[in-house]
Amino acid sequence: MSNNKLAMIMLDGLRYDTAVSHMGYLHHLVEYGKASRFRVQSELPSLSRPLYEVLLTGTPVWTNGVTGNRTVRLSHQESLFHLTRKQGLTNATASYYWVSELYNEAPFDPLRDRIQQNTDKPIQHGIFYFEDHYPDTHLFADAHYLLNTHGPDFLYVHSMNIDDDGHKYTADSIQYRNRVLAADAILATVLPVWMEKGYQIMITADHGMTADGNHGGTTSADREVPLFIISDRIAPGILEETISQLQVAPLACHLLGIPASEAMQPLTVCDRSPASP
Template sequence: MSNKLIFIMLDGLRYDTASSQMGYMHHLIEKGNASRFKVKSELPSLSRPLYEVLLTGTPVVKNGITTNQTVRLSHEESLFHLTKKNGLKNATASYYWVSELYNSAPFNPGTDRIQLDGQKTIERGIFYWEDHYPDSHLFADANYLLQSYGPDFLYVHSMNIDDDGHKYTADSAQYRNRAIAVDMILASVLPKWLEAGYQIIVTADHGMNDDGQHGGTTAAEREVPLFIVSPRVKAGIYKEEIPQLQIAPLACELLSIQPSAAMQKLSIPILKGAPSL
């Protein structure tokens, strides 16, 4: 069974919006090929702190990435560190803050947009720095990395949903339509990626409120989706809430590598053969 994983992070996507607008992902669920879960994000419900949460499985109080303005390399062992340590190839098409967390900080657009030499923690990376950088271009970047380098772990980080949420609020046609647009991109790329033997995770860092913001404690800001497409995970829609700190150890499980010592033990019973939720 394949241990290759593509981790897709749709910045700013609320759980309820994902549940109502993402028809292709729910098609996979209806046909028994995917699962959907509700995740409760860590606090603060801000982007850079939650990138670190998702990729290292550590809370803000431990990792120290407390604000969007905390510009430094991570002090934790991320999924990029772990895959490289275990002899797996990694790559990402991401917002530049991911490069600042795991490759070098501060980010220099003139030199750091394309990093393909394989020497850093993120071995192959294509980074952008405008929040409106089109998702169509981002997924083309990701597909280039996949086809050119065959990474075992590919992290894809989209910003357009978050960008429209800030511009128009979560209670807007623009925000909902952006979620539909991303779902249509997934409908285009996922069949090929699944055929190539990859397991797929789709989740978000935080949600978005009706004022066009996030950072607080409301359900709109903290509840995000988790879709999993893997033969190792039981298909269906699950109502139980999953802590966001469980996503990194889940990724390790799907990659068949040991989690870091700082990560929680994987406790969500969703793998085939585990007790039902």
Template structure:
């Protein structure tokens, strides 16, 4: 089945994912998932990296260079590509994703719930508070999945990033939020696996001990990539994946052609 669920856990460090997320690492230990390290693009800021993860293009090409780049994307995203290929898509995400691909500026009343098959994001639920609960967001996504049966479902949570900004990455609150996120995923991933989805879990950027990100440090740039799929070779790998490779990876799992702007990456060691 060429259906993908992509979960982006905003602000999740690689090391915290490796040590605190017990369920998803259990799947790695049981040879049911693959685990890689990803080196994020620069700047290691949210809006630029949403664009990286969804279009596979760097800031120097797409022009989304900071969180203040408030405009529609000029690049072909995974939403555009799925729509062009006759596939359905849906998203539950922070409102900046809607501003990148559907409409700018975001209107809290008109744009929170979106159903429009003519838009790049066809079915969407968008939040605008950093403290919107991850548990609610994941259920928002599951409602869209069951109602609209998308081929590509994009889920973007903010709880880990919010805890990191408030308490810093070396805090019990940051680690606890990652543990909770793993707990919420533990309820849904078995359902998604049973129904045959390709599941990709990653992050846009990490977090430093000051509660910030945007720079070049490994705590800000090193993020996890978990993949659960019959087509993915399971195991824990030391190979570092460039973040620009994730979008063409999703295209490969969806069995659609990537855009011409995307990285030409050899996935033969990762995918059957």
């Protein structure tokens, strides 16, 4: 991977421990020295919309003001979309509609905003879904279309099916675990193609999921999520130490080869070498 292109994949609602036990393809890459795995502690509250903002701007809730899922407005921060556009790079996303409401259009209009193509917007090329059960297979097909059509320097992919099944059946269910297996199988299909095209890969989650079928609290089930990285800029292996979710956005900037925003934390992840699996 000789360029700075990055595909950042966010698997909504994926617990760290379930990722470790059920994502066989990703751990195959870790075992063979092709990927690294980190444990991340999410910011609080461990809710979706606030953590989308955390992941994409690197700012905590008390700074960005996106305090809950009902905060429907454009972000006041510089996101990875803003930063890539500022540096003359191209970006694209296949995401849940809340991402559009944070960075392009709020409130979201399904008839107007499902497909967005506007290089003057923070998100330049977007395909947005608005049903939590929108199939992940379709979502990754959307993402692959954007990658093939536009060749974005930064591609953000936001999957919702793991979170949806967690709410319906709880994290302690066959359905939740099987959905994680299904996501891993999709990644086993698309990642080799994207890597062959020169993309670095980041895979993480916003929050976890409890045995009550919810999230928002302070437990490890709510907050501990995985971060997998496939890049020659990050040493392969497993880092057992827990890192802050505020490190994800500046790490993405590092992989993209662009300056982080002034509001982001200094990057420390690259100073820590994962151990061999």
